[in-house]
Amino acid sequence: MPAYISFLRLFSCSCALLGAGMLHASGLQPWLRELAVIPPASSAKEKDAWMRQVWTRTAEYAASLSEPAAADDCGDAMVLLVPVFQAWPDGKAAGAALAEILSVPAESIGAVSSWDDLVKHQEAIQERVRFLRLKKLAAYYDSAAIRRAVERNRDKYGERYAGAEGFLARLDEWEKELGPLDRWVEQAGPGQAARLREMVDLRRKALIEALPEQNGLKAWVSVRRFNPSGKSSFNHDRPANWQGISSMPGPGRKYRSGIVKFNGVSSSSPVEQLLADDRWVGHLDIDFSGEKLMFTGNGFGKKENRPWDVFELDLKTGKKESLTAHMPADTDSYNSCYLPDGRIIFVNTSGMQGVPCVAGVDYVGNLHLYDREKKTTRRLTFDQDNNWFPTMLPDGRVMFLRWEYTESAHYFSRVLMHMNPDGSDQKEYYGSNSYWPNSLFNARPLPGRPGMFAGIVSGHHGVKRLGELVLFDVNRGRAATEGAVQKIPGHGKPVENVTKDQLVQGLKTPYFAEPYPLNEPFPPPPAARA
Template sequence: MPRPLGAKIFGAALLLCIAAPRPAPAGSSAEGVAFLIRQGPAERLGIELHRARTLARDLGAAALLHGRADGRFVDGEGRDVPLSRFRVVWHHEDGIAPPRWDAASLRALARYVEDGGRLLLSGTAAGLLAALQIDAARTQPLTFGNDRSQAGLVPVAEGHPAFAGLDIERGVLWFSNAAYPAFAAFEPAGGIVLARTPGDAPVPLVEYRRGGGRAIAAAWRLGVPHRNVAAAYARNFRGLLANLLAYLGRDAAWEPPASTRPAPPDWEALRLAIVDLTETFGARYPHGGEFLRDLEKLEARWAGSDDPAAIRRAFADLQRAALCANPRIDFDRLLVIRRRADALGLPANYLGNTSLTPAGYDNRIAILSPVAPDGTLAALYEPEGGRFAGDVDLDFDAERLLFSMPDARGRWRVWEIGTDGAGLRLVPQIEEPDVDNYDACYLPDGRIIFSSTACFTGVPCVGGSEHVANLYLAARDGTIRQLTVEQDHDWCPTMLANGRVLYLRWEYTDTPHAFSRILFHMNPDGTEQMACYGTNSYWPNAMFFARPLPGHPTKLVAVVGGHHDVPRMGELVIFDPARGRFEAEGAVRKIPGRGRRVEAAVLDLTTAQSYPRFLHPFPLDEKYMLAACKPSEDALWGIYLVDVFDNIVLIREEPGYALLEPVPLRKTPRPPVVPDRVDLSRRDAAVLLADVYEGPGLAGVPRGTIKALRVISYQFAYQGMGAEPDSVGLDGPWDPKLILGT
């Protein structure tokens, strides 16, 4: 749950002086930077101000000064120190509202700027602009913390020194959990906007010219885990602050360029892909040399062209022609879901299909043929009454498919239909009036695994109102058996090439539940359930729609998202558990993100402001895949061909609709059948524990210390129960633990 921000703090002013990031100009008596806070020397600083003070010290040598109510500033021995001594004054605040300064101090600060001083206002101190008569900026208080979400800025002032040398990823300067907005909204009336937020609340970075001085408002607060953030995000935020101080310390102010030119296309991404396809397929990709020559011509024309838009269109045409000639696109029919754009039918990341309304989707299972922008999109099956149809899984022989759809009573069921549109039927499942079944996948021996609420468990944090779905096995003779026993959902079962089943498991019990959706794999009979990726990790929060990469024994791709985040959608990341299974250790590549290390971000809303957004990846090999993609906030959800070189090529979109779940309509290799190992005559289970000292749980415990093991069992809360007042402990454990023995 979000935490309330710290209470307002009022008191005398305190100055922290640090060395100037640039030398003072000749003839100037000003020196250094003053870091200004209101607390007196005897007052204890709050967590954030202490962190800000430490950050200021990291940027240079520091000395402490405090202020008086009459507008004077003195050092620790009471000696006056005029503000005019400093080239730059940096004031940071961490309260909910702008800080309350006495009138004399405000006049002193305003006079300082008028007389040529430079002022950096960060945190809620940015709300002082009106009191200083710099700008009538409007602020909307942030009444509880928003440090759960992504944070970043989109630079719009081309060439401004604030962004020099920083790692700007596809137009965004990310600092994620290193910082977060100080206001729900910060709307300046004037000034020069240097950068805007990529989404959500408008909290721009703004520069002002006032009298002989300058001021910059950066309404951003330090994130609580600032010392533990990924190095890339910390570098960006620290680098931004250092750049702002350096810029304000200079005499010359930045001036906007007379004209701007749009960013060029990603020439290198297309070049790398064409070279890769040429080297990989040889004669099967015969026009690679021609594509490269056309690319070189376009790139040469870019610099001198007075019509860059025309070149960008020509680049998009070349990109589509070159990449859609990929021999991996050896199919002429593509299964997709066509659904109304304003009714995506995506459950929240902590919910299942039962949270969705049964109807109102205007959707159909469709076939795109040929697989091209001008291909025909023909209906294979369209449900009556606008009922949901999705969660498609194609059989290995490509003659039939499974999908989820509510029945006439609104209960979710698993259906099967032929790829010719004939033979619609219900598959064997749990036919009870208070049970929902959905999200199924074929096994190579003809059985299916599906999700079902027959466990009658409820998600505890919503009082059990959400019905948990675990995984069940339906045999060919109609017998059904529960495979997983979890407190919370299992999602997205899919086959691995070795015959095991990959699925996403929400490990809710006794762990921070916003960070614990872990990829698991098991034998089709439910034996040998074990972690695949993410155990003990705080990132990724969720890995939906994971699929193995064909041709590689261990790599997989997943859509990485957060907890209270955008539903199911997120960033596209390739993982290799063979390289590591903890947080970003095995994260090979984010798409797009060529040449960048994937960084873990400990956040609840890890992708709330991130574009492009992805759903339903379908890998063609290790480097190329199809996916549903929404490239920008105002774009449609379409079907795209994407690759590890950062090419994102539109295959098809439909005005007013979202195109989702691309699956090539072709035969695929049938994985080997893993023989059942479960002994149904037994009522117990065998657990192999090789070494209790292995892993982080007992790190540092000397061998020989552990003398016995206590075995416990959980009793999960039922539907309609959970959280307070039904939990076992107040704001603590939500499940009774039964001791089976020691």
């Protein structure tokens, strides 16, 4: 590609929480003391209910903390200690489980029969949390990709890209000493933590902090969710690939969510929580002024009549309001985007339709247009099955994903569409008459690159709303892999046209969720332009 685009990339891991902040000064003891008030399970039958209490209390405690990094510590420690809790009340078995977690001899731990016994090992547990978090940050260490990026940035920016030769020299030293760095990271133990941290720091500096255009990005926001059920976010914090948000599984009603702010693109731990909620929150969209944030939330068990609604958060005042409270009380609203004139497009289930292959139990959502000044709402699409993720294109049209339910081919028939903001001139944008990709979720255009977009390629059954991050260019073609530029990671490799239901099951590369292209290609220095 002739120029780089910066991405804010979100990927899913098997643990409930992932962060990289400094550890809370008071350690894990306050959290463990918080859990100690829960009476122990008196029988095996009560163990599941007891574990749910432990998860719920952890989520509530983490959500109450003012320091997001401290919340990360508690969440990661909870995930780590599940085998210990499952072994109770057998103190010997619990001690053996803790020893295995800490990678130390069982006799050095002894029996762990109570919360007090566990508190004695809090520092070791915290160190283990720190190390495992560091290994996740260092995972997928692609030295060849880093080297290509450094060399390109050096040639592109010249002196404005500081430290290029040092980055390259350090990579050469590491590879000479350690061999292939991705394999070394996989095998690294706690004794190599300092080297892992150095590698993570070099990658962040070379790919993010040293880039001249990154100075313009002062802050960004994201969603953090704590799942009291104890189940991984991998398949429990999003609906299946044929469903709308109204089919969210039970944990959607139980999440402790927060919208958090990060300072600078290299920040890996939030500095402020902008909004806290005891339900699922997601699908963020910033308005064109940068002062308002729209998101999907729900009111299960609250005073609101409708379960799922689109809300707006004023980033200056912190005030929250529902934008879709006027919709019928027996419908759900979600997946929204701003138009430049202040109107919004969102998905709503007003059609009272259901997905055929599940006997209609999953409700179908279509696109609607809401004019805030006129207080009017109009349905834009009248499709048999779901629409998802409307987003603005640079040419003023709106891109969205439509599911064409057509006999057995419905496993592969989600088509990326585009239309005028008023719903007119709806037509295919990418993927018509194609068996690949099955799904193309969260597609967003690349700034300054007409016809290019990034999206998440996923399957039909299997992994939910996660998959491979792929760059597309409709100028190359609009069917199957014709317009697929490359996967990330996947430099220099052709994108294969694969027909498979569970398309991304068992990936060896990261699972991505919501790509967000950040900026236009940065202009080359004057000498390079000459």
